Amino acid sequence: MLKKVLVANRGEIAVRVLRACRELGLTTVAVYSDVDRNALHVRYADEAYPIGPAPARESYLRIDHIIEVAKRSGADAIHPGYGFLAEQAGFARACRNAGLIFVGPSPETLAMAGDKAAARRIMRAAGVPIIEGTDEELSDDDLVAAAHRIGLPLKIKAAAGGGGKGMRTVRLSQDLNAALQAARREAEAAFGDGMLYLERVVEEARHIEFQILADHHGHIIHLGEREGSIQRRHQKVIEEAPSRVVTPKLRREMGEMAVRVARMANYTNAGTVEFLLDRDGNFYFLEMNCRLQVEHPVTEMITGVDIVKEQLRIASGRRLRYRQEDIQWRGWALECRILAEDPYNDFLPSTGRIPWLHEPTGPGVRVESGIYEGFVISPYYDSLIAKLVVWGETRGEALLRMRRALEEYRVMGVHTNIPFHQQILNDTRFIGGQIDTTFLESRFSMAEEDDPNDLEVVAIAAVLLAHRRGQRTLTMTRLQNGLSQSNWKRAARWEAMYR
Amino acid sequence: MKYAAAVKGQTFTIEVTPDEKVCIGDRTHTVDLQSIDAGLLYSLLIDHNSYEVLIEEQEGEYWVLLLGELYTVQVEDDLRRQITHRRRVRAEPLGRVTVKAPMPGLVAAVPVREGQEVSTGDVLVILESMKMENEVRAPCDGRVNRVRVSPSETVEKGQALVVLG
Numbered sequence: 030m031l032k033k034v035l036v037a038n039r040g041e042i043a044v045r046v047l048r049a050c051r052e053l054g055l056t057t058v059a060v061y062s063d064v065d066r067n068a069l070h071v072r073y074a075d076e077a078y079p080i081g082p083a084p085a086r087e088s089y090l091r092i093d094h095i096i097e098v099a100k101r102s103g104a105d106a107i108h109p110g111y112g113f114l115a116e117q118a119g120f121a122r123a124c125r126n127a128g129l130i131f132v133g134p135s136p137e138t139l140a141m142a143g144d145k146a147a148a149r150r151i152m153r154a155a156g157v158p159i160i161e162g163t164d165e166e167l168s169d170d171d172l173v174a175a176a177h178r179i180g181l182p183l184k185i186k187a188a189a190g191g192g193g194k195g196m197r198t199v200r201l202s203q204d205l206n207a208a209l210q211a212a213r214r215e216a217e218a219a220f221g222d223g224m225l226y227l228e229r230v231v232e233e234a235r236h237i238e239f240q241i242l243a244d245h246h247g248h249i250i251h252l253g254e255r256e257g258s259i260q261r262r263h264q265k266v267i268e269e270a271p272s273r274v275v276t277p278k279l280r281r282e283m284g285e286m287a288v289r290v291a292r293m294a295n296y297t298n299a300g301t302v303e304f305l306l307d308r309d310g311n312f313y314f315l316e317m318n319c320r321l322q323v324e325h326p327v328t329e330m331i332t333g334v335d336i337v338k339e340q341l342r343i344a345s346g347r348r349l350r351y352r353q354e355d356i357q358w359r360g361w362a363l364e365c366r367i368l369a370e371d372p373y374n375d376f377l378p379s380t381g382r383i384p385w386l387h388e389p390t391g392p393g394v395r396v397e398s399g400i401y402e403g404f405v406i407s408p409y410y411d412s413l414i415a416k417l418v419v420w421g422e423t424r425g426e427a428l429l430r431m432r433r434a435l436e437e438y439r440v441m442g443v444h445t446n447i448p449f450h451q452q453i454l455n456d457t458r459f460i461g462g463q464i465d466t467t468f469l470e471s472r473f474s475m476a477e478e479d480d481p482n483d484l485e486v487v488a489i490a491a492v493l494l495a496h497r498r499g500q501r502t503l504t505m506t507r508l509q510n511g512l513s514q515s516n517w518k519r520a521a522r523w524e525a526m527y528r
Numbered sequence: 529m530k531y532a533a534a535v536k537g538q539t540f541t542i543e544v545t546p547d548e549k550v551c552i553g554d555r556t557h558t559v560d561l562q563s564i565d566a567g568l569l570y571s572l573l574i575d576h577n578s579y580e581v582l583i584e585e586q587e588g589e590y591w592v593l594l595l596g597e598l599y600t601v602q603v604e605d606d607l608r609r610q611i612t613h614r615r616r617v618r619a620e621p622l623g624r625v626t627v628k629a630p631m632p633g634l635v636a637a638v639p640v641r642e643g644q645e646v647s648t649g650d651v652l653v654i655l656e657s658m659k660m661e662n663e664v665r666a667p668c669d670g671r672v673n674r675v676r677v678s679p680s681e682t683v684e685k686g687q688a689l690v691v692l693g
Contacts, residue, residue, distance in 0.1 A: 369658070378631055378658040380685070385568045385582055408632045408657040436596055441568055441582050447596045479536060483594055488533035488540040489550055490572050490581045491590035491601035493561045496529060496544045498585075499605065 031055055031106045031130065031345045035099045036070065038110030039089060040399035041415055042321070043070035046108045049337035058102045060095060062088035064407045069399050076102055083409045089113045092120050096127050106130035106344055108337075112411065115320040118143060132344040133298050134319050142294060142317040146188040146226040152314050155293045157286060160305065160313045162228035169209050172227060176205055179229050185209060187216035188224040193263030195219060198230060231313065233465045234305040236260070237272055238318075239287035240328045241300045242339055244349045249291050251284040252328050252336075253358050258464045259453065261376070266446075266469065267453060268324035268364045270331050273424065273462035274306065283312055290314060299325075299340045305466075323366065323416070326397060330362035330420040360420055361427040365435065367415040369406050371444035372475055379444040380408045389437035393420040393430050406443055414445070424462075428454060452476055534602045535592075550574075587686075624693035625668060629683045633657035637679055640690065644672045652690045653677065664689060 035058040036046045043059065047070060050057045059074035064083040071077040078098040081088035088094070090113060099107055107124055109115040109132065118139040124131035133139070142148055149164040162183070163175050176183060176199070185208055187195030195216030197208040209225065217223040240252040256272035257265040275283070287302035294317060301322050303315040325336045334351065343349070370376045386402040398415035400406070406414065419434055421427030432454050435447055452475060453459050458468070533540045543551040550557045560573040572579045582593040590601040633655040640652050646666045653664040670692035677689050 374630075377662060378633075378660060380632055380657070384584060408634075410658060412658040412660070438596060439582060439593055441584055441591065441593055441598070444598055451596055479597075483597070484535055484538055484599075485540060485552065486572070486574060486579055487581070487592045487594055487599045487601060488535050488542060489552075489557075489559060489574060490561065490570065490579075490583055490592050490594075491535075491603050492531045492533050492540075492542045492544065493548075493550070493559060493572075494570075494583050494585075494590065495531065495603040495605070497561075499529070 030347075031341060033058065033102070033104045033106075034132075034341070035060065035095070035102065035104040035107045036074070036110065037089070037095050037107050038113055038115075039065055039068060039070055039410065040413065041397045042110040042112075042323070042399075044073055044399055045397055046110060046321075046337055047073050049335065049341060050108075052335075053338060053341060055341070058098070058104050060089070060098055062409070064405075064409060067404070069401055069404070078102065083407065085113065085410065092117075092123050096123055096129070099124075099129055100127065104129070106132055106341075108132040108340070109320065111320050111323055116143060116318075130344050132340050134294075134296055134300065138294050138296055139319050142319050144188050145186065145190060145316050146224060148294075148316060149226065149314075151293055152290060155289065157290055157293070157314045158312065160228045160231060160315075163226045166224055167226075169206070169213075172209055172225065173205055175227055177202070179227060182230040184228045184230055185212045185225055186228060187212065187220060187222070188226055189220035189222040190216065195225070196263065231305050231307050233308045233467075235272065235274060235464070236265070236303065236466050237275065237283065237306045237312065238301045238303045238322075239284055240322075240325065240336070241287055241291045241296065241302060242334075242336070242343070242349060242351070243291055243296045243298065243300070244343045245297055245346055246348050248349045248352075249288045249296065250349060250351060250353045250356060251287050252332050252334055252356055253280060254283065255322075255324055255327055257324060258466050259459070259469060260466055261469050265324065266366055267450065268327050269424075269427075270327040270362050271358060272306075274310075279310065279312075286312070286314070290317060298343050299336050323413070324364050326395060326416065326418045327362040327364050330395070330418060331358045331360055332356055333359075360422050361424040362418060362420045363427045363431050365417045365431060365450045366413055366446075367417055367438070367440075367450075368412040368446045369414050369443045370412050370446055372446050372449035373477070374444075376446070378408065378412050380406045381442050382406075383440060383442045385439065385441035387437070387439040388415070389417065389434035391434070391437075393427075394434050395419070400440075414440075414443075428460060449475060530606050532604050535599050624673065624691060625670065626688045627652055627664060627667065627690045627692065629653075629655060629685055629687045629689055630664065631655070631657050631662070632685045633662070633683060635677045635679050635681045635683060635689075636661055638675055638677065638690075640672050640675065642672050642675050646670060646672060646692070655683070666692060668692065 033056040034050050036043045047057050057074040059070045059077040060080045061071045062083050080094040114120040118136040121131040121136040146164045149159050153159050182200040185197040195212050197212045199205050199208045213223040236257045237254050239254050243249040254272050254275050255268050255270040257268045259267040290302045301318040304312045306312045369379045371379050382405045388396045395418040400414045419427055419430040421430050435451050530543045550559045557575050562571045568582045568584050570581050572581050584591045592599045636654040636656040638653050647669050650666045651663045655662045673693050674691040
């Protein structure tokens with residue numbers, strides 16, 4: 030069994046993994062870049078080591094520094110979280126060579142799944158349905174010929190791709206050549222690999238993914254689906270589980286297919302198999318995500334399985350604690366990704382100190398947060414600062430609960446996308462579940478009009494404060510302990526102490 | 529005392545009376561602003577309607593959070609309005625526009641040269657922040673007078689990037 034785990038990540042996911050370690054009684058090691066000395070994951074861990082300057086490529090992406098810290102601290106395993114080094118075969122191999130357990134699949138599986146075209150080839154051979162397209166290395170001329178055979182519209186994707194880089198949608202044949210060249214350039218710049226493949230566009234498709242758990246003894250189960258059709262620039266914004274369109278029969282079929290995909294990839298640990306589901310109920314394999322997903326909590330909320338603890342158990346060589354028939358789904362879960370960006374200003378990233386923070390609580394609410402009051406959000410990393418997750422008996426209850434929780438959320442100092450979430454959750458099409466992966470981009474726009482009463486209240490508040498500052502009638506007395514605390518907070522703390 | 533408060537392109541003229549009543553147009557409201565935590569949190573009653581607001585003064589502006597929305601409010605009293613108006617005229621020569629960094633970040637590219645003519649919406653500087661490339665565009669037509677940054681330079685929020693005009 031593991032004793033000491035190094036978490037090679039930062040932010041909310043590092044805290045999430047550290048919490049799981051703590052529940053399992055494992056000693057924890059955090060790593061941090063220069064700007065993250067005061068970050069939550071450093072404060073939470075038992076030990077913390079610096080690994081370099083702020084830019085990720087000089088710290089959180091430095092395999093050598095992280096392995097060195099693992100050895101120095103006596104850790105026996107490394108959990109990579111998501112992003113950074115999580116899906117790099119080279120990192121998993123470096124761990125293996127250093128005698129450390131990598132909490133994730135083998136380097137061989139990571140290398141195979143990392144080549145999206147090769148994965149398509151293997152899954153096609155195994156009888157897994159894939160979207161019509163190509164999966165061989167082809168010249169631009171051959172790709173054009175293939176494009177005419179497949180028909181427009183289609184998607185150009187990078188074999189080494191991710192995050193929408195090197196991806197283009199082509200609707201008119203005269204745009205094909207330019208799009209191929211642009212995609213190849215972008216893929217070469219981003220991944221150092223310009224290999225492209227094509228996929229027919231599936232109209233009105235929903236993004237449905239299956240959570241997989243696989244141990245080292247040949248047992249593979251799925252934990253059901255998540256829907257991530259609400260996307261902006263190929264990034265999911267809201268996720269839910271279950272999906273409104275997946276029937277028990279379809280869940281069984283897709284789940285079995287996901288398990289088959291995992292078996293073909295010799296998969297171990299937790300992973301996700303992504304599918305597109307068309308309006309006629311046909312589904313197609315997209316790709317495999319060989320890591321813990323950002324949106325894993327929605328599955329945890331409806332199955333009761335702690336996926337991160339399962340990851341650690343699997344990594345230490347234990348058998349899965351669940352058989353497929355043990356997995357039951359109950360209620361509905363939603364997740365909103367809280368990002369530090371301004372939805373009214375082209376989603377420009379927002380950075381700075383957070384002088385005041387109140388995170389929602391109450392029945393059915395779970396916050397996975399990487400920030401605290403006084404924390405400074407730097408421009409160096411992802412803009413995801415927290416995830417707001419709710420559970421309800423029904424989808425309707427979960428929606429109303431999410432609206433309530435978003436209203437309670439108070440973040441000062443930076444702009445967040447909370448107003449964006451509030452507007453999506455008020456959209457009748459979203460409420461009715463009439464969504465697909467193009468919903469945000471083609472049919473939704475941020476309403477600019479504000480409630481005139483709200484604007485007036487805001488103006489009055491600012492004027493009154495300015496007036497009092499000018500008149501010096503506002504005497505500011507800090508609390509004795511110097512902390513800014515509301516009476517609610519103080520009362521809650523008091524209750525927690527004396528309960 | 530009379531104030532002008534600008535929020536989201538809308539300007540409210542608000543008068544605060546000596547007994548702290550608020551007049552907007554021909555309406556008079558009874559208001560009560562109480563500090564809850566001696567910090568940023570306030571309870572505001574306007575004619576007995578209760579609002580919880582967070583207010584922070586930042587760079588001469590007020591940031592107000594109400595029901596999940598964060599607003600930026602510029603408040604000026606009559607006297608200060610005249611002063612800032614005069615100062616603004618002096619600081620920027622006529623027709624010259626300084627384009628500033630909207631956030632801290634790393635300059636990824638500067639696709640314009642000094643002397644180049646640009647139109648509204650042309651990309652002046654590409655700033656890398658939070659893993660995203662953000663394009664800083666020209667707010668108006670003009671000629672690039674000065675380029676004040678170069679690629680791989682780190683910039684602070686509000687730092688001058690390009691001068692047009």
